[in-house]
Amino acid sequence: MDKLKIKTEKLNAWFYDKQVLFDIDMNVYENKVTAIIGPSGCGKSTFIRNFNRMHETVPGAKADGKIILDGKDIFNKKYDAVDLRRDVGMVFQKPTPFPTMTVYDNVAAGIKLYSRNSHSKLDEIVERSLRQAALWDEVRDVLNQPGMSLSGGQQQRLCIARALAIQPKVILLDEPCSALDPISTAKIEELIHELKKDYTIVMVTHNMQQAARVADYTAFFLLGEMVEFDITTKIFTNPSDKRTEDYITGRFG
Amino acid sequence: MKNKGDVWFKRITFLFASSIPFLLFILVFILLQKSLPAIVEFGPGFVFGTVWDPLADKFSALPFIYGTMISSLIALAIAVPLGMGCAIYLSEVSQSKFKEYIAVMVELLAAIPSVVYGLWGIFVLGPWLVKIIPGMTYGTCMLTGGVILAIMILPTITAISREVFQAVPYNLRESAMALGATKWECFKLAIFGPATSGIIGAIILGLGRALGETMAVTMVIGNRPKISASLFAPAYTLASVIANEFAEATSDLNLSALIELALILLVITILINGVARLLVWKTTLKYNPR
Ligand SMILES: Nc1ncnc2c1ncn2[C@@H]1O[C@H](COP(=O)(O)OP(=O)(O)O)[C@@H](O)[C@H]1O
Ligand SMILES: [Mg+2]
Numbered sequence: 102m103d104k105l106k107i108k109t110e111k112l113n114a115w116f117y118d119k120q121v122l123f124d125i126d127m128n129v130y131e132n133k134v135t136a137i138i139g140p141s142g143c144g145k146s147t148f149i150r151n152f153n154r155m156h157e158t159v160p161g162a163k164a165d166g167k168i169i170l171d172g173k174d175i176f177n178k179k180y181d182a183v184d185l186r187r188d189v190g191m192v193f194q195k196p197t198p199f200p201t202m203t204v205y206d207n208v209a210a211g212i213k214l215y216s217r218n219s220h221s222k223l224d225e226i227v228e229r230s231l232r233q234a235a236l237w238d239e240v241r242d243v244l245n246q247p248g249m250s251l252s253g254g255q256q257q258r259l260c261i262a263r264a265l266a267i268q269p270k271v272i273l274l275d276e277p278c279s280a281l282d283p284i285s286t287a288k289i290e291e292l293i294h295e296l297k298k299d300y301t302i303v304m305v306t307h308n309m310q311q312a313a314r315v316a317d318y319t320a321f322f323l324l325g326e327m328v329e330f331d332i333t334t335k336i337f338t339n340p341s342d343k344r345t346e347d348y349i350t351g352r353f354g
Numbered sequence: 355m356k357n358k359g360d361v362w363f364k365r366i367t368f369l370f371a372s373s374i375p376f377l378l379f380i381l382v383f384i385l386l387q388k389s390l391p392a393i394v395e396f397g398p399g400f401v402f403g404t405v406w407d408p409l410a411d412k413f414s415a416l417p418f419i420y421g422t423m424i425s426s427l428i429a430l431a432i433a434v435p436l437g438m439g440c441a442i443y444l445s446e447v448s449q450s451k452f453k454e455y456i457a458v459m460v461e462l463l464a465a466i467p468s469v470v471y472g473l474w475g476i477f478v479l480g481p482w483l484v485k486i487i488p489g490m491t492y493g494t495c496m497l498t499g500g501v502i503l504a505i506m507i508l509p510t511i512t513a514i515s516r517e518v519f520q521a522v523p524y525n526l527r528e529s530a531m532a533l534g535a536t537k538w539e540c541f542k543l544a545i546f547g548p549a550t551s552g553i554i555g556a557i558i559l560g561l562g563r564a565l566g567e568t569m570a571v572t573m574v575i576g577n578r579p580k581i582s583a584s585l586f587a588p589a590y591t592l593a594s595v596i597a598n599e600f601a602e603a604t605s606d607l608n609l610s611a612l613i614e615l616a617l618i619l620l621v622i623t624i625l626i627n628g629v630a631r632l633l634v635w636k637t638t639l640k641y642n643p644r
Contacts, residue, residue, distance in 0.1 A: 155532060199547060214534060
């Protein structure tokens, strides 16, 4: 049986008075890829942005319920958001390298916040992270070039390397490929497959084929509710809910 | 086939656009022409000499250049940290309504007429500085001039820095936060870098205003054309001496010397703006290579 990593219990979320998530109970398993699918605006981003408490940084945002990570409730006021974000890394839809930093400095940016490292230690961490992000061979000769000079797909992998450098336990990916071409997308999917050996991955996608290709578990969201959560093959071949079936067969959304 | 209206549109806008270099050219030309007698009389020594004596018809510019530069530097030394701090608070730290009031007050500072600052400087700031700073005996001196200038350029530096910070895409802040950055670290990581050229721009605009500011400084700086190492001694600026003496210049040479001072002020401002542009251009080029 897969080991439980994160459990949400009756998770609700609001922007001002508008409730956008309703009583979500869901499990995320260790060293697995969990995909969140559903039509645009159904609350996928809001949901995963609660896992690292980025949701609460938005004006008017509120949440209640529980998210248990490794046995601890992350909404507990004693749990510092800064510590949480060390454990739960995130990569966004659009690649966001820090524009004035080199490739090297982008990867090192996170670690420098937490600890002083010797140059050689830093070099080592940067190389390891770039290798894990399957980018090392492409950038080893341009480490001192601006991160922005890379292609879109490379920039997104740079952002993944930046998140990996601080060695989180969980990585959140919010539609990481939606701004990329098919070749870059394929590379990132391959990468996600490799990464799950060391990390637990939660990814939002509105590309159902992508979920089917890379995810072990899939959750289907609709209008702020989780309609169905199951093993990916089950969701795509034999869904228990009529609405899931309608969605994956393309009858709406 | 070219559209006729388009051709005229192009011609007319070209005319408007070219009137700007033309105006600048005329301005410099007239200043040069009118200051020619002084240039011929004193040569390059005018810039480096320290005597300004209208009765003896002896003129030189260094005390005024010194007064202008030092008072402006004092202003920057005070206004840059203050203005940046204020802008960071307004743009990055505060989420309360209170910040809107502060922002409005900062804008109000910019709307106060120069002569009002001058009066306030004479009657309030000067005496107050004398009271709190040991060794300072006159209220009208270089330091008071610098402090008044600092207050006057504070709105410029604050407002522009704030705009620049807010122009940095929100997703960069989120990226920094997602790495576990605190607000201050978030500023260092995600905002300061992209904002650098804009911050330089804000500082230079402030400096430009300080260099050319006339009324308030004239009222509080003491108006004595002597170079003194002490910030507590009276001083004189290029803009102040021109404003003070132009109407009562004793001789043609005096007038010509004042106009040469104006020329020098113009050259300093253009040089500083040029350097600033270069810096901004270099940073943008470096970070946006394509
Ligand atoms: N910053 C915000 N302020 C107010 N409402 C928001 C904000 N972000 C998202 N929403 C609303 O919350 C709902 C869920 O959005 P989101 O989680 O981004 O959906 P998804 O990622 O599935 O497209 C939408 O109705 C959206 O309009
Ligand atoms: Mg989304």
